[in-house]
Amino acid sequence: MDELPVIVAGAGPVGLAAAAELLERGLEPVVLERGERAGAAVAEWHHVRLFSSWSELVDPAAARLLEPTGWTRPDAAAYPTGREWADAYLRPLAAALGDRVRFGAEVIGVARRGRDRIVDSGREGEPFSVHFRTAGGEERALAKAVIDASGTWPTPNPLGGEGLPAIGERAAADRISYRVPDLAAERARYAGKHVVVAGSGHSALTALTALAGLGDAGTRISWVLRRGGIGHTFGGGEADQLPARGALGLRAKEAVDAGLVTVVTGFRTEAIEHTGGSIALVSADGHRIEAVDEVIALTGFRPELSWLSEIRLELDPTLQAPVALAPLVDPNVHSCGTVYPHGAKELSHPEQNFYLAGMKSYGRAPTFLAQTGYEQVRSIAAALAGDHEAAARVELIMAETGVCGGAGLFDEAEPAAGGCCGAPEPELLTLSAPRAAGS
Structure with a gap:
């Protein structure tokens, strides 16, 4: 099998870093x-700005691959938008990898x-036998190893408080978005409407601060927790060692304090009802939020595991993360700054x-940083190359940023949707009212 390649699923930041x-x-x-x-x-979130700087968003091996191509490294202290991250780094990196990256190829099974x-x-x-679908039909490729870096973006959690879609949620799909809105393109959808934002993480804070800028258009904002x-x-504010993340929490707090946002706590959506020209959200205890025009459900993401049904995975029954990793990323205990670097050992399976x-x-678990993913794939590549000493060595040191997390942060074990560090944020210039992570 030595002549076979290592197949990586996903050409996002971590997948491309794995290839480098x-x-x-x-x-190969x-x-x-x-x-x-x-x-x-x-x-898909090109319009928002990360709260990790460029210094934390470029994989070291990827930079070494890019440098001979004439690539210009972005300003290390700047915070890119999703569009800038893709244009200035991800797409040049894919080009440097050449035909090792195959687009329009969806992995549909591994065995x-x-x-x-x-x-x-x-x-x-x-x-490994990797089955994938292209425009020309289904194909199969053999691999000596597989790294699944396909992410969780395509599978957002539902609005329903049980982890399943609320009764009526599917029927109300035209009024529900599971993404941070791009108000430059969607202003008409939300301006002057009653908008419910559901979720307690940084994606929700991002949406609240953006929507607060529509206050002059008569927009009503209800924040459901x-x-x-x-x-x-709201996080650690000025004490946060990720300054842009702290600033986001402060702006969201200002919007709430200014009366631009109505907070509804203890509300677990059980049903959505159509009422004339609007919808109503009904909680498990019978409380209602009436006359809702639009819902932005930012309640986190989950992994898609169905195409791994023939692989022997060992996953934590609660988090659906590798069992050795799960205790390190449990959102009831950790924030992104207290999840320490880890590698092949914690990520291995039977x-x-x-x-x-x-x-x-x-x-x-929501608390993810791009740097953590880069350290993961550095260790995995070392392990696959037989350098077990390097695989076990920690080569990433991060400052603790635990002000946004820790024991007791998530009441009733509710993770912060969008992640402590993974949620994108709107460009500051788009806001008129009081910023994935890394991946």
Whole structure:
């Protein structure tokens, strides 16, 4: 199997970093990306600005691959938008990798060649069989290892408070968005309307601060929290070691204090009812939010695992993250600044040489930084190359930013939707009222 490539699912920041790390180790990567360009998911929030700076958003091996191409490294202290991250880094990186990146190729299944998940005999001696769909039909490729860096962006959590869509949620799909709005393109959808924002994480704070700028258009904003109070939702403010993240919390607090946002706590949506020309949200205890025009549900993301049904994964039953990683990313205990770097050991599964990396490795935990993903794939590449000492070594040191998290932050074990550090934020210039992470 030595002549076979390592297949990487996803040409986002972590998937492309994995390819660069593998190439530097003398391993041949093949990246399969269902979108038509690098950073396809990032492109969907092109209008928002990260609260990680460029110094934290470029993988070291990727930079070394890019430098001979004449690539200009962005200002390390600047904070890019999603569009800038893709244009100035992700797409040049994909171009430097050349035909190792295949676009329009959606991975739809992974197995061991000739073996389903229940067969033990000869299993580890067989390569992986990766099935993917292209415009021309279904194809299969063999690999000696697989890194799933496909992320969680396509699978947002529903509005319903049970982890399932609320009764009537699907029927009201035309009034519900699961993304931070791009008000430059969608102003008419929200201006002058009663808009409900659901969620307690930084994506929700981002949406609130953006919508608060529509106050002069008569927009009403209701902020729905499942937890019993606001608590530490606004974060650490000026004490936050990610300054842009702290500033976001402060702006959201200003909007609430100014009366631009009505806060509704302890509300778990059980049903959505159509009432004339609007909808009503009904909670599990019978409370109602009436005359709602639009809902922005920012309640986090979850991994899509169905196409890994023939792979022997060992996942935590609560978070759906690798069992060795789950205690390190439990949102009831950790913020992104107290999730310490980890690698191949914590990301391994009973299926040898198969790894989840990037945001998908965190399962339903929200606290993810791009730097953490880069450290993951550096370690995985070292392990696959047989350099187990380097795989076990921690090469990333991050300042603690625990002001946004820690024990007791998430009342009733409700993770902060969008992530402590992963949620994109609007460009400051777009706001007139009182900024994924990294991935």
